[in-house]
Amino acid sequence: MSDATKAAEHPSYVQHHFASAEQQRETAKIGMWVFLLTEILLFGGLFGFYVFYRAWNPEMFYNAHKALNVTMGTVNTLVLITSSLTVALAIRSMQLGKRNQTIMFLSSTIGLAITFLVVKYFEYAEHYHLGELPGKFYHAHDIAGTNPHIFFSVYFTMTGLHAIHVIAGTIVMSWMLIRTLRRDFSSEYYTPLEMTGLYWHLVDIIWIFLYPLLYLIG
Amino acid sequence: MSSAATVADNIQSEPDNYLNHESGIKSWLLTKDHKRIGILYLFSVMSMFLLGGIFAMLIRLELLHPGADFMTAKTYNELFTLHGAVMIFLFIIPSVPAILGNFVLPIQIGAKDVAFPRLNLASWYIYIIGSVLALLAIVLGSVDTGWTFYTPYSTQSTTAVIPMVAAIFILGFSSIFTGLNFIATVHKLRAPGMTWYKMPLFVWGIYATAIIQVLATPILGITLVLLILERAFGIGIFDPAMGGDPVLFQHFFWFYSHPAVYIMILPGMGIMSELISTFSHRKIFGYKAIAYSSVAIAFLSFLVWGHHMFVSGQAAYATMVFSFLTFMVAIPSGIKMFNWVSTMYKGAITFETPMLYALSFLFTFAIGGLTGIFLGATAVDVHLTDTYFIVAHFHYVMFGGTVMAFFGGLHYWWPKIWGRMYNENWGRMSAMLVFLGFNLTFFPQFIMGSQGMPRRYFTYPEKYQAFHVMSTVGSWILGLGLLIMAVYLIYAIKWGPKAPKNPWGALTLEWTTSSPPPPHNFEEIPKITHGPYDHDKVVIKPEKVGVPA
Numbered sequence: 001m002s003d004a005t006k007a008a009e010h011p012s013y014v015q016h017h018f019a020s021a022e023q024q025r026e027t028a029k030i031g032m033w034v035f036l037l038t039e040i041l042l043f044g045g046l047f048g049f050y051v052f053y054r055a056w057n058p059e060m061f062y063n064a065h066k067a068l069n070v071t072m073g074t075v076n077t078l079v080l081i082t083s084s085l086t087v088a089l090a091i092r093s094m095q096l097g098k099r100n101q102t103i104m105f106l107s108s109t110i111g112l113a114i115t116f117l118v119v120k121y122f123e124y125a126e127h128y129h130l131g132e133l134p135g136k137f138y139h140a141h142d143i144a145g146t147n148p149h150i151f152f153s154v155y156f157t158m159t160g161l162h163a164i165h166v167i168a169g170t171i172v173m174s175w176m177l178i179r180t181l182r183r184d185f186s187s188e189y190y191t192p193l194e195m196t197g198l199y200w201h202l203v204d205i206i207w208i209f210l211y212p213l214l215y216l217i218g
Numbered sequence: 219m220s221s222a223a224t225v226a227d228n229i230q231s232e233p234d235n236y237l238n239h240e241s242g243i244k245s246w247l248l249t250k251d252h253k254r255i256g257i258l259y260l261f262s263v264m265s266m267f268l269l270g271g272i273f274a275m276l277i278r279l280e281l282l283h284p285g286a287d288f289m290t291a292k293t294y295n296e297l298f299t300l301h302g303a304v305m306i307f308l309f310i311i312p313s314v315p316a317i318l319g320n321f322v323l324p325i326q327i328g329a330k331d332v333a334f335p336r337l338n339l340a341s342w343y344i345y346i347i348g349s350v351l352a353l354l355a356i357v358l359g360s361v362d363t364g365w366t367f368y369t370p371y372s373t374q375s376t377t378a379v380i381p382m383v384a385a386i387f388i389l390g391f392s393s394i395f396t397g398l399n400f401i402a403t404v405h406k407l408r409a410p411g412m413t414w415y416k417m418p419l420f421v422w423g424i425y426a427t428a429i430i431q432v433l434a435t436p437i438l439g440i441t442l443v444l445l446i447l448e449r450a451f452g453i454g455i456f457d458p459a460m461g462g463d464p465v466l467f468q469h470f471f472w473f474y475s476h477p478a479v480y481i482m483i484l485p486g487m488g489i490m491s492e493l494i495s496t497f498s499h500r501k502i503f504g505y506k507a508i509a510y511s512s513v514a515i516a517f518l519s520f521l522v523w524g525h526h527m528f529v530s531g532q533a534a535y536a537t538m539v540f541s542f543l544t545f546m547v548a549i550p551s552g553i554k555m556f557n558w559v560s561t562m563y564k565g566a567i568t569f570e571t572p573m574l575y576a577l578s579f580l581f582t583f584a585i586g587g588l589t590g591i592f593l594g595a596t597a598v599d600v601h602l603t604d605t606y607f608i609v610a611h612f613h614y615v616m617f618g619g620t621v622m623a624f625f626g627g628l629h630y631w632w633p634k635i636w637g638r639m640y641n642e643n644w645g646r647m648s649a650m651l652v653f654l655g656f657n658l659t660f661f662p663q664f665i666m667g668s669q670g671m672p673r674r675y676f677t678y679p680e681k682y683q684a685f686h687v688m689s690t691v692g693s694w695i696l697g698l699g700l701l702i703m704a705v706y707l708i709y710a711i712k713w714g715p716k717a718p719k720n721p722w723g724a725l726t727l728e729w730t731t732s733s734p735p736p737p738h739n740f741e742e743i744p745k746i747t748h749g750p751y752d753h754d755k756v757v758i759k760p761e762k763v764g765v766p767a
Contacts, residue, residue: 016738017330017407027333027406034398038436045440045470049455052466135453135460147461153453157444 013189025191032195036202039165043206046158050213053150060145064152065217067132067143069123073215076119077207083112084204087173087197097187099180106177109200113170120163127152155214162210165203172196235637235734250335251737256321257635258342263317266308266349271700273301278659278693281686285677294676295362296377302365307386308349310620311478314485315431316345316396318627319424321635323400325728325735326418328409328744333402341395348389355381364674366471367442369456369464373449380446387442390435393481397431400424409727411746418726418750419508423488426512430477430484430519438474441467468530472523480519482616484512486623487554490576493626494558495751496724497573498565502751504557511550518547528599537596544594551587555580570722571645575626578653582618586611589664604674607667610660617656625652625703632707633717637734639763640710644702651699658692718761725758726750 011021018024054061090105131139134156138149176196179185185193232238236253246254277297280289289297324332332338355361359378363371372379404425408417445467447453454460456467495502502508524532524540558580567573589611592598602608633639662685667673671682678686720729725748731740748756 015335017335023406027402030405031334031337031398031402034401034432038394038398038432041433042436042440045437048470049444049466052463053455056463057461135448135451135455137451147454149454150461153447153455157447157453161440161443 270304296360329407351385397428419491420488434477486620489627493576500565503560572630574649586614605667610663638714655696723760
């Protein structure tokens with residue numbers, strides 16, 4: 001085998017224990033999907049708690065959910081859906097070898113993620129101000145039903161864990177932006193970018209479930 | 219002789235392998251080699267086993283005599299909690315997958331490494347962070363809630379519950395990443411020709427385990443996070459006074475922790491298939507049945523958590539369903555047991571130390587499994603819940619099952635890991651001591667449990683003393699056996715006779731490469747010419763010790 005064909009089969013971005021770039025990419029994919037599965041189960045536990053407490057206190061949940069700001073929730077939903085589009089476009093651009101477009105789309109995704117967090121901050125601040133807080137910190141008085149603090153325990157743990165994921169996603173995407181600027185990726189090799197995209201879609205999808213369950217209880 | 223000549227001599231006598239390929243502490247702490255990471259796990263996990271073992275010996279010593287002897291009730295509560303937490307989360311869950319799985323699995327499927335070597339190293343560091351935090355929790359005020367952290371004990375206890383729970387949360391990530399790595403490795407890194415049905419059954423066992431690790435551990439993670447929030451901020455979701463439900467904690471805890479006991483036993487069952495076939499020199503009976511029964515156990519494990527809660531006030535119909543599903547687990551477990559026994563039938567059985575552990579497993583796991591059926595029956599369980607019967611059952615499955623298989627596997631692969639043989643006579647003697655000591659420790663507990671001796675009490679009525687004395691003396695014999703094992707195994711690392719490639723005449727791939735293996739496992743990509751247990755077609759004579767090939 002000549003050195004040239006060896007290099008073609010084993011470019012520098014392929015780790016030693018893989019036979020080919022294709023095998024490395026497939027392995028990364030399956031690893032990422034399994035990781036996303038664990039994330040779904042992590043949130044699944046919280047969704048479980050939501051189901052139990054809502055089933056036990058249907059009226060309290062209905063009354064308490066009115067304290068949430070539907071406008072802000074809706075804006076954030078739109079922000080996240082748009083960011084899913086931009087991250088997909090960032091990957092697509094890299095597939096086509098358009099590095100500058102990738103940089104632009106990744107930056108907008110990071111911008112949208114930060115927008116989401118800023119909106120969330122204002123929501124949290126409002127709840128804090130009104131005493132609509134979890135457990136023993138709850139001191140609002142205008143919500144009818146028994147133990148309305150339970151709703152806020154569920155609300156804050158679910159959206160809080162989600163916000164942590166948004167922060168993690170922002171950090172990872174910033175790292176991807178640096179790597180793109182460093183010219184680590186090309187139309188041949190963009191696996192880390194693709195995996196980041198998968199993760200970001202998951203963060204988005206979880207919000208798609210949180211939004212109606214918390215904000216739009218009918 | 220000059221020192222240069224000695225070095226040259228060593229180089230000549232020790233061909234390039236993963237142990238001497240690089241040297242220095244840094245080469246170990248930054249290694250991405252799955253074999254070296256397996257060794258990092260070996261030493262860290264076994265230190266935790268020693269710690270958990272010391273706790274156990276102290277518990278048994280206190281129980282030698284009724285009444286407060288040399289510790290208070292509070293100290294006793296802390297000791298049984300720490301024994302449980304350390305043994306479960308720091309020893310037995312990582313034991314087989316992280317030590318032997320890491321070392322053996324990639325070689326058995328003809329891969330150069332696991333799918334994500336950096337993640338593999340990260341998982342060890344996460345394990346270390348978790349362990350340090352757990353040790354810190356012990357120093358900061360210990361924990362006295364029992365290893366299950368039931369609320370309201372865990373929310374009202376004055377001990378260091380938060381650091382311990384946080385440690386276990388962190389350890390969960392280590393377990394998840396190990397499982398994730400093995401799933402990707404088994405799917406994507408098998409050597410050409412290594413089809414699913416040519417994989418050794420150890421790989422099937424680890425694969426089934428990895429599925430549970432990945433699916434169940436996140437649920438424990440989120441439950442522990444909620445427990446920390448409950449304790450730190452009083453979010454009220456486990457507190458009945460605030461509209462919360464403590465039983466919900468039990469549901470979520472067991473939704474992980476029941477599958478977790480299969481995380482513990484399935485890898486051990488995988489080792490069993492290797493040992494029984496190799497030392498019976500006979501093709502494994504019912505390969506596919508054993509392989510699929512592992513997957514079936516993994517599946518059923520998610521549907522039986524309610525049998526821990528027969529007396530916790532769950533609905534009667536739920537209890538009936540959980541009882542039925544619990545009986546179902548006996549089917550795949552029974553399939554395995556009968557297949558192993560059938561493999562031995564008309565085999566040419568030899569009794570090396572690993573086989574002695576395999577035979578111990580057959581004996582003790584049969585008792586552990588059968589008593590599990592008793593406990594799955596609701597009427598019996600109501601009487602036996604929280605007695606020594608359940609303690610004995612659990613230890614017959616965990617020590618009599620997993621740990622016996624783990625020791626068998628450790629002896630079996632020790633020559634491959636270090637390139638040195640352990641002493642067979644000492645090995646056999648210690649295996650006998652472990653077997654006798656174990657049974658003497660735990661069999662009397664079945665009897666006193668059935669007579670009503672409750673668990674987790676530091677004193678007891680005098681009528682149980684004879685059983686407690688037997689049990690404590692048994693723990694000394696068991697401890698002696700383990701001590702001897704530690705000495706001759708560690709001795710073998712440096713001074714044992716050189717191990718050949720294939721000391722047992724086994725047919726799986728790890729025995730086709732040198733002992734210890736080269737850095738990338740194989741000199742060239744292995745060709746798969748026969749199945750893992752084709753003893754009927756291929757006969758490989760065990761190579762003599764001290765004559766390396």
